[in-house]
Amino acid sequence: MVKGVDNNVPEQPQVTLDDVAQAAGVSPATASRVLNGATQVRADLRDRVLEAAGRLAYTPNPHARALARASSPAVGVICHDIGDPYFAGIARGVMRTAAEEGLQVILGSTFREREREVAYVSMMRGQRVRAILLIGSGFEDRPWQKAMQGELAPYIAAGGRVAAVSRHQGLRVDTVLPENREGAAALAGALLALGHRDFAVLTGPASLTTVVDRLGGFKNALAEAGVTLAPDQIVEGAFTRDGGYEAATELLRRGLRATCVFALTDVMAVGALTALREHGLAVPADVSLAGFDDIPIVVDLTPPLTTFRLPLEDLGRRVMAMALQPARARSRTDRVLGEVVLRESTAPPARPAGWSPAPPAERISQ
Amino acid sequence: MVKGVDNNVPEQPQVTLDDVAQAAGVSPATASRVLNGATQVRADLRDRVLEAAGRLAYTPNPHARALARASSPAVGVICHDIGDPYFAGIARGVMRTAAEEGLQVILGSTFREREREVAYVSMMRGQRVRAILLIGSGFEDRPWQKAMQGELAPYIAAGGRVAAVSRHQGLRVDTVLPENREGAAALAGALLALGHRDFAVLTGPASLTTVVDRLGGFKNALAEAGVTLAPDQIVEGAFTRDGGYEAATELLRRGLRATCVFALTDVMAVGALTALREHGLAVPADVSLAGFDDIPIVVDLTPPLTTFRLPLEDLGRRVMAMALQPARARSRTDRVLGEVVLRESTAPPARPAGWSPAPPAERISQ
DNA sequence: GCGCTATCGGAAAGCGCTTTCTGGGCGTAC
């Protein structure tokens, strides 16, 4: 009993295809054919090979296979943070489809460092993964786009597949595009319909396309309704629970004039809700709060959060499915509809001085 | 422009080491030596190789490398459901360490199907991953244990490393063991100290070691305090938010006699909280509620949840670290301490008829 | 019954890399 290795189990480094072939009394070529079922093999030989493989507990070496076939049964998935419910939800969908298709998933979690994202792509490319899935938001960042495109283009040219969730500026890839802009606009519309005219926004890093789209859509819809958003009522924070907490705190420090706060993600909204509560503000009595994404937890908050629902798991399934389809001449875009979900965290604003009834609200049901 | 492949990018299937060697005017052997930095190579040659590699954007083929070296830079991670905050939290820690060590992570999400778990191990074994991490709870299930051990033993014998989070009955593997039993007991103690004598438990599938340990620890502690748990006040549900919701609903249907409900996981507690609220019960005024794990979201619930804190991300880091250490003769166990975190979801019970003061509570701080 | 074709198994050539082994060139010691 040395070195902690169980010596009872014979040190049988690996059963190879040659072992199986030999045991079955056939050539490696035949054994390979049987195990891959390409061409026809006589029934008795096939049985002998199968029997030998079973008896020896043969497991093919995927590396050898990948090398010989110049492709592997793996897909790469890159997200910003697997601990974030948004990404976890999408990843769940990806895993489901991967399991159905018998594909391995190599996961990359960038912790929001852009270089790491490029590094992951480079690694997965070398790995000859069948497809690379970009789950995180894209960046409005030219050098980054260049670097990414530089990695992606040769990969695609060599037959690799790439698909992304949400807009990836400057990357010519198939995309599953959640309605960030339209969704934020629809949400704005619903909040306006509730009677709100004074808004605050808890936003994320301006370099994220998701931020640009959601904030843009929201602002636009307000502008069209003749409502302006005061610059000091827009607070930037990290795209995390704590970022939301801090942004809300900062908003309170600046002086909250809004009757409704929109957090660009549910995760931020969760932190904001606690910050508001800790400062003695009741939601929605004192201020309404809305998020975006509809991560699973928000129905269990008090009050349940108004948000724009994105079918997260479905997003994951779709992006995987997209990557598995053969490439087309032009990159495709699969728009994913969401819907405003009004819950108790939003209510008509407390009636201010000189208040007049809002136009009839088009209530969008859950 | 046929077949959707960008023809502008030269179809350069792959830059190989031979290409680099040729470009640098050296042999592949030398190029390999330079890129792996093993033996000494003359400075000018080294520079030429490095320059050529950079210019050609060479990426080594990990499959070829794995084949030649008989080992790969990947670890396999198997969890029950990556969408669950408990697993997502642990996975986060795993990803962090993996990134630091330059390791790839192959993720398996079993969706709680045991056969899938065995299948993943088999696949990762074939893949020659450096280590396999079992993140999900073990099962009290002999055939399953046999099947797993059957896969694991040859892998370990061939030098593979296996490490698990939480107790895996029947598997002789290194383990990071959160204090499930002791934690549940400590939590019971804290709840008793609050004055509770009537408990209900929302439990999960009895085949999970985690369930056995937590439920056992909790019951034991109650028994030692002379408190019994009525069988009809123990309700089994799935280890999910909806499972918690349904179990709580069933408990209510049976007639809630307890002053305090303990859900075996926070995820279940989240569902239970909503179920209680929907039935008009205030927490903690009408009934106290406690969970287990301290997933990030529970501080943001109303009321914030009393729970037993497990350092999830740290669990992930530790299990990874453990797997990277060389094997020892006996499998190791790394016990991870947690702590009771009393928050507002628990309070002393409403004073029943004939109530007498509880013994002085040993308050365990947050 | 003979020749041709269809079918199927085996030999062998890689896939891209590592690593051992070998050989050449140089420095050093006598």
Next chain:
DNA sequence: GTACGCCCAGAAAGCGCTTTCCGATAGCGC
């Protein structure tokens, strides 16, 4: 000045599998 060693680069042999190419066998038609 010659001989011995040492260091470093190149040749070549795999790692385990797939797949093309070939030859052999069997089956068919005439």
